[in-house]
Amino acid sequence: MAKVISIANQKGGVGKTVTSVNLSAYLAALGKKVLLVDFDPQANATSGVGVDPRKVDFGSYHILDTKIPAHEAIKPTNSLGCHIIPASFDLAGAGVELVNMKNREFRLHDAIIKVRTDFDYVIVDCPPSLGLLTINGIVASDEVLVPVQCEYYALEGLAQLLETVNLIRENLGKDIDILGAVLTMYDKRNRLDREIAKEVRRNFPGYVFDTMIPRNVDLAEAPGHGKTIFQFNPLSHGARAYKMLAEEVIKRTS
Numbered sequence: 001m002a003k004v005i006s007i008a009n010q011k012g013g014v015g016k017t018v019t020s021v022n023l024s025a026y027l028a029a030l031g032k033k034v035l036l037v038d039f040d041p042q043a044n045a046t047s048g049v050g051v052d053p054r055k056v057d058f059g060s061y062h063i064l065d066t067k068i069p070a071h072e073a074i075k076p077t078n079s080l081g082c083h084i085i086p087a088s089f090d091l092a093g094a095g096v097e098l099v100n101m102k103n104r105e106f107r108l109h110d111a112i113i114k115v116r117t118d119f120d121y122v123i124v125d126c127p128p129s130l131g132l133l134t135i136n137g138i139v140a141s142d143e144v145l146v147p148v149q150c151e152y153y154a155l156e157g158l159a160q161l162l163e164t165v166n167l168i169r170e171n172l173g174k175d176i177d178i179l180g181a182v183l184t185m186y187d188k189r190n191r192l193d194r195e196i197a198k199e200v201r202r203n204f205p206g207y208v209f210d211t212m213i214p215r216n217v218d219l220a221e222a223p224g225h226g227k228t229i230f231q232f233n234p235l236s237h238g239a240r241a242y243k244m245l246a247e248e249v250i251k252r253t254s
């Protein structure tokens with residue numbers, strides 16, 4: 001039975017998608033069967049693994065309606081061992097459509113239940129908000145992984161997300177753990193980055209992954225080529241960091 005891990009942070013541009021795509025790629029490279037679910041209408045994870053969101057017949061939007069079973073939306077990616085339920089641009093309307101649906105917080109959870117047995121990990125890339133899409137992503141998961149960019153308001157953002165997960169647990173009765181926070185776009189030469197990394201570790205002891213994702217131009221360029229960092233430049237600092245993160249995730253979840 002797959003572990004479902006949502007990659008969430010309501011703040012935009014902190015590295016959720018880069019982490020979803022490259023963590024998935026390295027989990028697969030380490031022999032795990034991975035399903036990436038793109039749950040962001042921007043569809044960046046979808047194009048990041050070489051799938052064109054404009055050509056998606058069935059994707060994460062369609063499986064929210066019980067008429068389309070999840071297995072019909074699963075496509076191969078350019079990484080061996082990694083499949084995707086892609087996002088299509090009509091997912092943008094789902095945030096509003098979900099409001100009037102029955103079990104509106106559990107639609108993704110219920111949709112992927114049947115395919116969980118086929119994978120070791122399901123990784124859900126959430127959009128930058130705390131709306132119903134993100135809530136569906138979190139409710140669908142066993143664990144939440146929070147990318148945290150090394151910047152001034154990182155602590156507030158992380159605290160708010162942890163509080164949201166607590167509220168979901170209490171109000172919806174769903175057991176969800178925090179897998180951890182991973183520091184992203186870290187520049188060790190920058191004093192502010194070093195201080196923020198230290199502060200996050202001090203304020204959230206035990207939560208923060210040892211692995212830090214460095215600021216690395218290859219990680220920013222790979223998606224433009226529809227490639228993961230494993231395919232684009234496996235010798236880069238960014239690639240090595242995501243491999244270490246994947247190993248740490250496997251250790252923390254087994």
Ligand SMILES: Nc1ncnc2c1ncn2[C@@H]1O[C@H](COP(=O)(O)OP(=O)(O)OP(=O)(O)O)[C@@H](O)[C@H]1O
Pocket residue numbers: 011012013014015016017018019040042044126127128184185186213214215216217219220221238
């Ligand atoms: N470690 C890194 N080094 C350099 N650039 C990075 C790194 N991680 C992410 N980026 C770049 O930063 C930008 C934001 O990253 P990403 O899209 O993963 O964030 P996000 O949290 O998914 O954003 P959104 O909230 O819009 O979904 C992108 O342009 C990406 O290429």
Ligand SMILES: [Mg+2]
Pocket residue numbers: 016017018040044126127
């Ligand atoms: Mg994103």
